[in-house]
Each structure stands twice: as C-alpha cells, then as structure tokens.
Amino acid sequence: MKSLAIKNLKGKPVRTVILVLLSALLTFTVFGGSMIVSSLNTGLGSLENRLGADIMVVPYEATTQKKFENIVLQGATGYFYMDNKRAEQVAATEGIGQISSQYFLASTSASCCDVAVQIIGFDPETDFTITPWINKSYGEKLKKYDVVVGNELNAFVGDKIKFFGVECSVAAKLERTGTGFDTAVFTNTETIKELINTSVIKKMNAVGDVDPEQAVSCLMINVAEGYTPEQVVNDINLHVKKVKAIRSEELISGVSQSLDGVCSVIGILIIAVWLLGLVILILAFTMSVNERKKEFAVLRVIGASRGRLAGIVLKEAFFSCLLGSAVGTVLGLLIIIPFNGLIEQLLNLPFLLPDVKTIAGYALGALVLSVISGAAAAAISAFRVSRIDTGVILRGDN
C-alpha cells in the first residue's frame, strides 16, 4: 500500500510538485519566522547584558546628535567628550555604587582596506560593563597598544591594526553579541588616550582640540543599595550642569518597542500564510480525490477496505508533506543562517542567531507541524474516499 501511494505520487508529477511546494512554503514560513523572532529576542537580551549599567551619563550636547542612541547602544561610529570636572561632580553624587568612565573615538578609513570603526576605551581598574564580556575571551590584562576586537571584525589574534598611524596588536576576539558592538574595537585608557592625542595632532579628530587627560566620553553607573536609578538620575540632572544622565532601560525601550512591532508583524504573517496554505492544501486534496473517484471505486471493487482507501490518501499526503517540509527547512537554513548579517542590517535591530540545539528544535518543530497539518488537510478527503458509493461512481452517475 505504501508503494501504491508512492506510485500515485510519481504518476502525477505536476500535482505532487505543487503539493511539495505548498508544504515547503508552510514549513519555510514557520521555521524562518520563528528563527527571526528568536534571533531578535536573543539579540535584545544580549544588548541588555552589554549595557550592564543602571545609568549612563553623557555630555548634554551629545544627546542632540542624530546618531546618539546608535553610538551608545550599537557601537556606531561617533564620539563626544565632557570635561573631567563634570565627571568628578557626577562621581560625588549620593547613591552611586560603581562608576567607570569610557572614551569613544572613531578611526578613519585611511588606506585601501581600512574602514571607520568605533574604538571604545575603558578603565580596567573600575570597569564593570566591558571587562566581564572581555574576560570570556581574554583573561589577561591588556597592555599598551593591545586591542580586543568585536566578533564581526575581520581581524584575528596576533594581527596588527593601524589607527591614525599607531600600530595596535589584536589580543583577543570577542564572542558575537548580535549588536553593533561586534564591529567595535576595545582598548584600555592608556591606549585610547594615545590614539585620541594622535588624532588631534594629525587634525583627524572632528571635535578639534581635546585633551584626553582632561576629558571622558561617558560615565557608566550602578546605583548603591537603598537607592533607585530614578533618584540618582534626577539628582545628577538637577545638580550637574551640561551633562545628561539616562537610565539604561530608557535607552533600550526604543529598540524594545521596534522589536515588539517586528515580532508582531512576523507572527501575523506566519498565521496568515499558514491558514492560506492549509486552505489550499485542503482544496488540492479534495480536487485530487474528486478526479480519482473511479480509481478508488475500482480499488474498492477488487477488495481494498474503506480504511485502506483512506490510508492511501493519508500516505500520499504524508509523503508529499514530508518531502515538502524537508525542502522548506533546508531552504530556511540556507537563507537564514548565511544571510543573518543582511537580515540584521535590513531590520536594523540586534540580531543574534540562537544556538545549534535551538535551531535544530525549531527545524524539527516546523517539520512535524507541517506534516501534521498536511495529514489533517488530507483527512477530510480520506474520510470522503472511505465513504464512496462504488456502484454509483462506476455506473457514471457521479
């Protein structure tokens, strides 16, 4: 009976191809959609981990920059500085548990293969946001001219990279985060101050004359126990001039809202395509059974039971949907995994593929769901086939 179902499928190649394609479309939509939603959620989680501070304090004029959120959240190229005195005033605010300064600088595309990258300097003595991340890939202390590169930079441990003519050595490569920080370069205070100085001397710093010994780009703060971030933010904004304190949650809320929107649209699309596909599958199986009524009636006359007839229809649906689901899953893997960088750019949201086990789970889930849906769509036709009146059909009255 199994071979009869396969022979039927082989005998009508056009019908089989249409069924396989429909099933492939269903699986691709569910698998691809769930992979994208899952990657976006993983990306947002990764971004929250990367920020790792309750409050960020930046010079007030920086917040008016168009790219401000991208610079602090996504490691986009750009920089701003505030006077050290302001940083000291902020540090004196009540309720601060941990505080660490960071420096931003963007390199220029100097030679044929260089492109502008964001260089972020941190103080290893006080830092609590970047160091835990770097420690996963590099346990040692960064020496002068040592840099740690993001996962998406085409540079590897031991490579030499030049910024403003200063040669730096790649000490480690970080784990992927799915955010713009994957294309950033991290270094200690000593090296970043040297780089800022060189950029000023070579007149390649857009800010102009800036003394790295007297300036910082931003301050990362964790509030002390017994205080809330709101209290500390209000205190800083009220008492320290020319700076702006922002809660990290506030910064992420924009990204989080966009992500919710994209996930909702994808969810609606999955349901719409799924329902449409299911209706088309039901129609396809109904039409296929209708035009083969005589064939089933003959099988019934030569001794096939009603259950066997229904079994043929269900097996045809099973094999065509299994093949289609496999095609859809492979197609999804071939598009989502290699092109994840392009998807991230198009969505402009943090995007981090889940681990292999989760991907395999999604693939298997989509495959099973598609096969069950195909079988369910064919069940109606199978039931009708099992109830056919052979006499009426063979006489040609129906």
Place this chain on the structure above:
Amino acid sequence: MENKRNIKSLIMGIILFILTAGLAVGVQTVFYACEHKTDAGMWMACHWAQMAVFGAACAMAVTALALMIVKNNKIKLGLAFSLIPMSVYTALIPNTLINLCMKTDMRCHSVMKPAVIVISILIAVVSAVYLIANKNEE
C-alpha cells in the same frame, strides 16, 4: 525509459547551467562586493574575490553547457564530476582564499559571501545527484 532518463539528465543539466551562469552574472550585478573605490583609486580586496568568483563561475557555466551538448555519457559524468571540486573551490574564494573587508557587516561579507557559498553548495549537490542518477548509464 531511456527517453525519460535523457529528459531527467537534460533538466539537471539546465539547472546546473542556470546555477553556474546565475553565479557568474549575479556576482557582477546582484550580489557584488563592496562597490566603492578609495580616494587613492584602489579597489578593496573583496573586489578581487568577486573577480575570482566570476572567472570560476564562467568556467563552470561552460562546463554545464558542455554537459547538455555532449552525447557520450562517460564524458558527461566526467564533466559533472569536475563541477564538484570547482564549486568547492568557488565557495572557498570569499574570505578563505581571498580576504574580504575589515567589517563583516559590509556588503562583501553580508551579501556576496553567503550568496556565493549557497549557490556553490547547490551546484555541488546537483552535480552529485547528476552523477548518482546517471552512473549506470552506458
């Protein structure tokens, strides 16, 4: 039966030609590498990877075309077999054999490399299927 086999071989030959020619045309028009030149008038490294892929894809397209024209089955099998190492070589060109740009969010990494790898894998798979389907034919 013989006619059916010939049609299958022809269809697979056409698919191979579409894939190889598509790779050659696509790498120059759709999924090309980073397009800008620097002020110094130099191309970035990824441009040379694009040109290498174009050359390899053209050679594969000619091989796929020969696969459809040639009558002798042994020569056909040889041609189909040669497409497998050629497609593996092509897949290795972007960033393994020829370095691409510094940041992996650039076009050469996010568009050209995955497109070349996916199409090359498809060429290798279809060639292998062609070999298996026609291995017993005289």
